[in-house]
Amino acid sequence: MRRVATGLLVAMAALFLLSRRLHDVHSGWGYVQAFAEAAMVGGLADWFAVTALFRHPLGVPIPHTAIVPRNKDRIGDTLAAFLRDNFLTAHIVARRMRRFDLALAAGRWLADPLARSGRLRHGASRLAVSMLEALDxxxxxxxxxxxxxxxxxxxxxxxxxxxxxxxxxxxxxxxxxxxxxxxxxxxxxxxxxxxxxxxxxxxxxxxxxxxxxxxxxxxxxxxxxxxxxxxxxxxxxxxxxxxxxxxxxxxxxxxxxxxxxxxxxxxxxxxxxxNPAVAAWWMGVWERIRAAMLAHARDPDRALNGPIGEALRQLGATLQSDAVLRAKVNRFARRAVVGGIADYGDGIVRLVSDTVRGWDAATITLRLENAVGRDLQYIRINGTLVGGLVGLVIHVVDVWL
Incomplete structure (x- = not known):
């Protein structure tokens, strides 16, 4: 998109030069020249505005340019405050969770073997295997x-x-x-x-x-x-x-x-x-327990097709049919999440702020530019075209009046 926007600006410059050369051939080329001239002004102005967000245009340290690198700490603090005020407050989370029947959703998921056969179960299986194998x-x-x-x-x-x-x-x-x-x-x-x-x-x-x-x-x-x-x-x-x-x-x-x-x-x-014999006996018992845990973790389908799977299905059916139990589970989950937000919300906010502060200027500039850069290039394109149209309108008014 940067190449498209720059190419459009170059095209307007070429069109301007061409219209100046052919201005005396026909009066219509004056309209083309006015359009191209205003388009270059609009495109250059928006190029300067977009570039000034992330760096100094042409490397010249013009005041109020390279806004993002110079204000990255304030951006991190503002982002953290936005998260705290709009997402990580107890009453907002509590209000949101009152609309969500977590117990019913969990019951449907537990009662449906196909729902539990997705990436979550296999991901949990791989995590369990990795943890067991990593332990000495x-x-x-x-x-x-x-x-x-x-x-x-x-x-x-x-x-x-x-x-x-x-x-x-x-x-x-x-x-x-x-x-x-x-x-x-x-x-x-x-x-x-x-x-x-x-x-x-x-x-x-x-x-x-x-x-x-x-x-x-x-x-x-x-x-x-x-x-x-x-x-x-x-x-x-x-x-x-x-x-x-x-x-x-x-x-x-x-x-x-x-x-x-x-x-x-x-x-x-x-x-x-x-007694050393007891220690040796325990190590043998532990190794058998660990081997059994690894076997079950490597084959989640076998584990969930046995008594564990049947117990999960029964729990899911109970959660779907028992409104009183669902209310208790939802109340417990709501209190747990709200309590977690109350206890750790400020820590999450500080994590965001400290992470942004820890980035160097080049890193945050690159990440923000990659996130919104495409839309910013559309601003350049629109500025070029809108500027050209405005210049054309001004020329028309000047000629006819």
Whole structure:
């Protein structure tokens, strides 16, 4: 457009020279000369005005030229004030958001799988993958483990265990645990029968071993233990079960009220947290979690076709059908945005102002000229043509009057 405007000015200059040469040939060339002369004046005047906005015309430091470079800081402040007064005020944002049913729009978007298959979802997927891959797995896993360990160290675990155990005992929900212990004891006894027999033989007297009664004693002990375990497993009212209940109740009480036992539990907890094996176990768990998160992030379609997608669809349907919920969501969103504007609006305004102040004169001149330069060249073209028409009218009036 700059070349078009300049070319039109050059054309008017050529037309002016041609009309001057042919002025005596015909009186009509006088009208052409008046048009071309006034067009050059109008085009040059508008060229000067347009150029003076961004630089000194022909490099000459004429006063009140290069307006944008000289006033860039004031332009930034004015732009920031315009944003603050017309966009970033709480009452304007609140009034605007009252007309917008954000919850309904979100409900329609969530309920429609096709709507969620656009660039937003894939963009979020790429962002999640980039963040997960950028994080150092070992460093981040260590950080998370350290945070969890600190929380665990600050948590008095013994009273919590005591209250949990009390609840289990009072509701007889510990009985499956006792049954499991009985079964485990029976299996352990069967698996280690030879070791038990050897222990009995070693502790039996030499007379018993010489007479062979040590084998009979071992059989009696093993059979007695098996019979006792069978009776405990079969009889819910067995005395050993009652003893176990008493022992668990006492343990629950001590966990909550015994400083000595609580101190032992805390020491055991801290030793467990400091154990390198626990750290290695956690790193393995974290790596599996991270791999699963990466797999889901790389394939958002698979994630949204599963339980997550179904939950989102149900949430979208609920938002569309439940007017009360929509009102609550809209009120929350409105308060959050208005609160954010109230808290950070001045920061956004300062960001605009400081950004413009940080640009050098050449940068802001180039950016503004690129933004509005095309329209400014139309001003030059219009100035050339309108100036020519005005000059023609003046010539006509001068000739005929």
């Amino acid at each position: 797995p070992e460093q981040f896993g260590t950080t998370v483990r350290g945070a969890l360990a600190n929380r665990m160290r600050a948590w008095p675990v013994a009273p919590t265990l005591g209250r949990t155990l009390t609840t289990l005992v009072e509701g007889d929900r510990h009985l499956p645990l006792i049954d499991a212990v009985v079964r485990w004891t029976a299996k352990t006894l069967d698996a280690n029968e030879d070791m038990v027999r050897d222990m009995i033989r070693k502790r039996a007297g030499s007379v018993l071993r010489w007479t062979g009664l040590d084998e009979t004693l071992a059989n009696s002990v093993l059979n007695g233990l098996r019979k006792m375990l069978d009776e405990v497993a079969a009889d819910p009212a067995h005395p050993l079960r009652a003893k176990a209940n008493e022992g668990l109740a006492l343990l629950a009480h001590d966990l909550q009220h015994s400083p000595e036992l609580q101190a032992k539990v805390e020491r055991f907890k801290n030793e467990l947290l400091d």
